[in-house]
Structures are given as structure tokens and as C-alpha cells.
Amino acid sequence: MEKLFKQITQGIMADLKSGEHLGLSFGGENTTFARINAAKIRQIGNVDEADLGFNYIWNTKCCTGSISLSGNVEEDLKQAQTELNRLREEAQQLPDDPYLVIPDSTETSLNEKFGSLPEPQEVAAKILPAMGQADLTGIWASGRIFQGSSNSAGGYHWFASDSFSLDYSLITPEEKMVKATYGGSNWDQSEYEAFLADSIEKLKLMSLPPKKIEPGDYRTFIASAGVADVLSMFSWGGVSEAAIRQSESSLGKMRNEGAKLSPHFTLSEDFSSGLSPRFNGNGEVAPETTVLINKGLLSQTLVSSRTAKEYGIESNFAAGDEGLRAAVMSAGNLKESEVLKALGTGVYLSNLHYLNWSDMIGGRITGMTRYACFWVENGEIIAPIENMRFDDSLYNMLGEQLEAVTETALVNPDVETYDGRELSATICPGILLKSFSLTL
Amino acid sequence: MDLQTILSGIDVRADWVGLRYVKENTGFRLVRDGKPETNTRESKQGIMVEVLVNGQFAYYGTSRLDTAGIQAAAERAVVLAQAASKYSLHSFGIEARPVAKGSYRSAFQTATDAFSPGEFSELLIKATAELKVSDKVVSTNAMGRIVESESHFVSSNGSDFDQQYLMVSADYSAVAQDGSITQKRTDGGLLAKSYQAGMEVFNEDDVLARCRIIGAEAVELLSAEDCPTGIMDLVLAPDQMMLQIHESVGHALEIDRILGDERNYAGWSFVRLADFGKLQYGSKLMNITFDPTIGNQFASYAYDDGGLKAEKEFLIKEGLLLRGLGGMESQIRSGLDGVANFRASSWNRAPIDRMANLNLEPGDSSYDEIISSVEKGVFMTSNRSWSIDDYRNKFQFGCEYGKLIENGKLTKTVKNPNYRAISNPFWRSLKKVGNQDTFEVYGTPFCGKGEPNQVIRVGHASPLCLFGDVEIFGGV
Secondary structure, eight states, X not given: XXXXXXXXXXXXXXXXXXXXXXXXXXXXXXXXXXXXETTEEEEEEEEEEEEEEEEEEETTEEEEEEEEOOSOHHHHHHHHHHHHHHHHHHHTTSOOOTXXXXXXXXXXXXXXXXXXXXXXXXXXXXXXXXXXXXXXEEEEEEEEEEEEEEETTSOEXXXXXXXXXXXXXEEOTTOOEEXXXXXXXXXXXXXXXXXXXXXXXXXXXXXXXXXOOOSEEEEEEEOHHHHHHHHHXXXXXXXXXXXXXXXXXXXXXXXXXOOOOOTTOOXXXXXXXXXXXXXXXXXXXXXXXXXXXXXXXXXXXXXXXXXXXXXXXXOOOOOTTOOOSSEEEOOOSXXXXXXXXXXXXXXXXXXXXXXXXXXXXXXXXXXXXXXXXXXXXXXXXXXXXXXXXXXXXXXXXXXXXXXXXXXOOEEEEOOOOBTBOOOOEEEEOOEEEEEEXXXX | OOHHHHHHHOOOOOSEEEEEEEEEEEEEEEEETTEEEEEEEEEEEEEEEEEEETTEEEEEEESOOSHHHXXXXXXHHHXXXXXXXXXXXXXXXXXXXXXOEEEEEOOOSSOGGGSOHHXXXXXXXXXXXXXXXXXXXXXXXXXXXXXXXXXXXXXXXXXXXXXXXXXXXXXXXXXXXXXXEEEEEOSSSTTOEEEEOOGGGGOHHHHHHHHHHHHHHHHHHXXXXXXXXXXEEEEEOHHHHHHHHIIIIIGGGBHHHHTTTTTTTTOOOSOOGGGTTTOBOSOTTOOEEEOTTOTTSTTOOSBOTTSOBOOOEEXXXXXXXXXXXXXXXXXXXXXXXXXXXXXXXXXXXXXXXXXXXXXXXXXXXXHHHHHHXXXXXXXXXXXXXXXXXXXXXXXXXXXXXXXXXXXXXXXXXXXXXXXXXXXXXXXXXXXXXXXXXXXXXXXXXXXXXXXXXXXXXXXXXXXXXXXXXXXXXXXX
């Protein structure tokens, strides 16, 4: 695939005329998907696809496009040429774009991480027998993901990685569930079987009779996976500089009114794990670490070059949507083994579900508890709780109510596949809250 | 591309082979504060090769469209199906892919080439100017999304149908600010104006008139009181009913979901297979139809992606649950009647049960009758916040704009209106349903579901509705 991208880049860039600038982006994957219900195969298949994106600039005009690639160099070059001509024709008719960014990065990088994955036809036999009689529902995805970027200034980046993931829920006859994701780049059958066995063991805790709790404010522990859901909200009306400038961010209060979060809360964009490529769609390379919220104070935001040009500030080469690509929340000093004792009496939430801003500007988030969530008394798990709706402010959750942060930050891989398999992950610890508002 | 010839040339040992070719161009233009922000066109094409071997379907989606590429895809799908058939959840036969022949074309008045890119941009620039009704409007957006899509399906048991769609979505929004207060209005919720239609959606006079109202209402909200808190009557405009139907009826009735396929992602459902024909879902005024036959609605079509003919069906009649949202695979698995809703988001995804056009049928109450019947309540319009649990029970929704209803009259404007409830009790509290004069058609391009994930287009139409004794509240 890299050869295909390189050849298209060379062919198309050579065709550019005076006054023209171009950025190309490549995205592709060859993935085996197996959808599982009740520890059986519901649907199985393979998707082999690649797309080429264009960011075309002619003098003061800008437009973008993308095409599907077939993998045949001659055919794809011809299609790319046709798309370039379409963009040329369209650009002439468009109004001037005062904030367009001419690609000028000349950096290059090549990052390929190959692993050892089960063959597509082996997947079912390798993953299903270990599930035994468990009621397991989930999705297997494995294969290679490709990303590339090049521009008319000479910048060129290529990233490819092999990976697999089994994201699953285990369900008791009483419909209580636990969730887990097993993933990596090198398949290890015995490690997988041990991981799954551990999940099945955890499911036993869910067989305790459930406790119905009433709406109200509770001492609460939210485990790392749930915290990752909360942090995902920072990518939507959160750390984007454009969103703050355009009055569509929950963090506007921090910028404009001096609002603070807890000194226990530090959030960074941190690529040091190597899980996500540092280059964005324009081929610009972000700093390895950008501290966004430092001990509760808004330190920096994610700034794309377009936003930087509009507002006369410096870019930190964020993605076009200025969302988090490598979120890392700093760990604290609460030992994992001390969590239940520190919680005392309250609720323990493993996962959250379907978060949304109930008042974005006010910073209020609503959502549901889901999966392994428990009522805890005097440091001991008493019973799983029925799922509850919460509706509480970010400034409470990560502000005045944040009592402690666990000392281990876990990797929560992004397993969403709407626009293809994701490469990002959120690394974060669990949080202990003095009070959390459950509403329904 | 001659799919029939390609199909006849495929040489694999399978009980059934299907080819689904999809080509789709999505154009999107966004103007912010009078300046172009996005001018883009995404062109996607590919083919989904599906085979049935030993009762197991398997697929191979590829953007390699030559004969050799499609043959190779079929061979790989066969290998996958053979291997997986030892672990099948259900052993299917060819009856899961009924024979379908025919074609479908979206109806529209004005073709896409009636506007040049320059003219379209000019209209959007004018729209943002109209949105800025005062200095308190700090940000304006105008956007248009045009999708031209074609699909062609052929199969070894004789299906051959093609469908061509022209789909248009538009939205205009204004953010107003006064000190620490910020409010936003859109044109009925983000891209809620989504139709199978042509460029007639962008009639300049209509667009500019709507933008003036949107801008004015954003400013009006700055000085509005917060929505009151309490248990009271709730009147929902059709643009919010869209979301209400979608989340608390549509997803709950998807049979694949009830069968547990979605338990690891979107969730399960409080509805069980045994509930069909028995569960009183809502009040007697509740009549929900699956209707992919309405001309301009966003998710109209002739056949679903499994080949089942699309027809109007009542899912809920006089509040009683009758039928679920399940295509042939779900109907076979569950033994229940369903509808033609086995749909894929594109060539690179396998079909699953999706909503299409899911509507609340009009009742017999006029707008005035509904408002005048409320002693104390809130009218809400245009969704801005949505969240519901994995069983589709406990929901909380918020709207952009509200009006107090006091002693049968609309009085003060209120900001940050929200409500929360549980699906069945809420629908059973449906007290009045508006007549045809209050009936409006909407849609959204953004319904997410499935593993691997798929985002798909759905349509919803509804009259104005009144619900009794709902928990209502305001902002921070």
C-alpha cells in the first residue's frame, strides 16, 4: 500500500501548476470482522478498502475531495487525475478563503509496526471454543491499518500497523453484564484464554441480587473505562480552540470566567505511547506532548493551523476538528487496592454509556451507568446496581468533587469503526468523587 | 459495470452468491460568518460480495472492481463462511435473500446542476448574513449536504434491482451571546431538514426567511428565563418528536437488538419477543408506522439490501405493539413478522436491522386544541441533547427553545428546556396527537448502530403531541 501511495503522490504532485498547492491523505485497512452473539458467529467477513483525500489550494481558493482506490496504480492514478481536475474546476468558482493553510511541512516519517495475527479463516476456531458456555456478545476485528500523508512542499508520512481486538460483553442469565477488550499486535492463544477466563470469573460477582438505588447524590468511584468516556466529551465542545473562540465549548468558563477544575486533574495530548500517528491530515507533526489542563487550570488548547491563522495565534498542529487523538490523564496516588476502602459507602461504576451534553456551555453531562456497577458499603461490594442516569457538571466531577485519582492509568483503545478502524486510545486512571448526581 | 455478467463468471462452491455495488458522492458545503469553511466532495465506490455456505453467510467487501478482484473476494468469502459455519448462531437458507427485481428513483424537482458551486456558496454566504440579526449573534453557520447514491444488487437466485437516490440536508444556525449567557438556534436541530429531494430545498426566499427567524430566536433566548423545574404537561414539536420516536420506539423495536446482537454496543431492549401482539406500548392515540413509501422522506426505497420489498406496516396500532423492525434474517430467527429494513450503510458493511422511515400517524387534535388544553406546561422544539439507556428505557432529552404554557396559552419563552422519563410510561401519557395540519417530515443522516459500526440515514415524521405529567427542568 505504501508503494501505491508513493506512486500516486509522485504522479499527482508532478502535475501541479504554478499557484497550486496540494495535500494528499491516504487511509486504508484490510480487516477481518467477526460479529459474535451468544458465543456463536452472527456475521463474518472481510473489508479491504483504501481512500485518497485531496486538499487542493489554488491561489486564494480551497476545496477538498476524496476517492476510493482500487489498488491498481494505473487506474488509481487516472482517477486521482480526474479528481484533481474536478477540484481545479470547482476552485475557480468558489469565494476566497481567508483562512486557508498552504501546506509547507517538509517533514517525513515512516512508521510500520507489523505483528502476528490469526489468518481470517482461523479466527472463529481460535476465539470461540474458549468462550465455552458463556453468553458472550461482541466484535472481533483484525488486520492492517494504513495512514499516509503527503504534500506539494515535499512532506511525506506513512504509518501502518497490525492489530487485533476482541471487544465483548459477558452476560448472566439475569442480564447483568461485564465488559472487556482484549487487543494487541501479536496473537497469543494462551494469554487470550487466560484473559477471557478472568472476565468469566468477574462475571460471578454480577450474580449477586441487584440493588435498586434511588436518585440522589452519592460518593462514587468511576473506573478507567468510564473516565475515558467522560474524557471523550473534551473532543466535542471541549479543548478545541475554535470551539472556545466561537462560544461553543464547555471550557469557555475556564478561559473567560476563570473557572477551575481540581488540582488532581491533568489532561494532555500525549503521543509518546506510539499508538496513534503524530501527523494530522495536513501532514503536520504535533508536539509529542501538549498539556491542556494542568492541575485544574486551562493551560493550552488544541489549535489547528486554520484556527491559528484565523485568530493570529500559534498552531500546535491539531487535527482539523481539534479533537483529542492521544488523550492522557495523569495518574494520582490512590492505590488500586485501596479503592473500595477509600470509597467506603457509595457506588462503584465500571463503565458509562451514551454521554451527551445536557448543557454544553454550562459543562453539564448526562449519561447512563452500564455493565459492572456496584453498591459498596464500608469498603465491601454488596450488590450490582440497576443502571442509573446521571446528570452532573464537569466542574463538579473533575472539579470540586474530585477527591482522588488512582495511581494506574490504563489504556482504553478506541474500538469504534464508523469511519474505519481507529488508531487512537485514551490512557487514564480511575477517579473517586465525593459526590455524583444520579437522577433517574 | 455489468454485474450480471460478473456474477455469471464467478466460480465458487457456494449455495448462494450476491453482489451489491454501491457508488456514492457526498458533497458538503459550510459557510461560517460569511466565509467558506468547507467545500468538499467524498466519492466512494465498492462492491460487497456475499456468499452462503453450509448455512453461514460471509462477506468480502472490496474497492477492487475488476473481474479478478471480485472473483478473489468471492473465494475468500467462501473460505470464511466454511470456517465459521461450525460456529454459526443460526443456519440460514436461501429464503433469507428473497428474489427482487425492479428499480427505484428518488423524486425531486430541481437537479443538482441547477446551482454552480459558486452560486451555492453565494446563497450560504447570504444565509449567514441573514442569521446575524444583531451584534449579539457571535457565530453563524449555513450548510448544505447533497448525496447522490446508486446501488445495484444481483444474486444467484435471480435478484436484480437498482436504486438511485438524491438526498439533501440543510441547516442554518446562530450562536448568540450576552455576557456569560450563550444560546444557539438551528433549523429544527442539526441537519433535521433532511429529505429525498433536489435543490428546491435551497429556495433562496425560504432559506433567508428561516435564517432571520433562527437568528432572532437565538437572541430572544438570551433574555429568557430558564425552563422551570417540575412535573407538568409537555408539548413537543414535530422536530423533537423525531428524536423521541427514534430513540424510545425505533431502536427498542429492532428485532436484531431484541435477539441480543447489539448487547455489546448499542444495547438490548426492554421489549421482548413475547411482547408482540400483547404489550400496550403507549396510549390509544399512538399509531406508529414503518413507511418507506413516502416520496420525499429521507429513507424511502423499494427494496432493502436483502431484497425484501418495502411496504408500509403498522408497528404500533392504538398503542398496542404489533410488529418489530426486522428484515428476513431477523424474521427467520425470531419467527415474528417484520418489515423490509435489512440495510447497510455502504458497500463495506453487511446489512443489519435499521429504521427507515418511522412515523407517528396524525391524530385529530388541532394546534389550538392542544395548546388550549394545557393548564401548566412547556412547549419544546428542536433537539439539542439526547441520551437513553441500553434497554431504551431511561431517557433524557433537551431542546433549544421552549415556551411556557399557562392556562391554555403560550406565554414566556424559556431557555435550556429538558425532560426525562421512561419509555413506556411516557408513551402511555400521550394525551393528544395533532392532526394532519401539524404533521411535519424530518430526517437525520446520523443514526449509529452495529458492529462493525454503521451510520445510516433515517426519516421520521410526526404531528405535534401532548404528554401529561412529565419531569421537566432547565439548565445549570
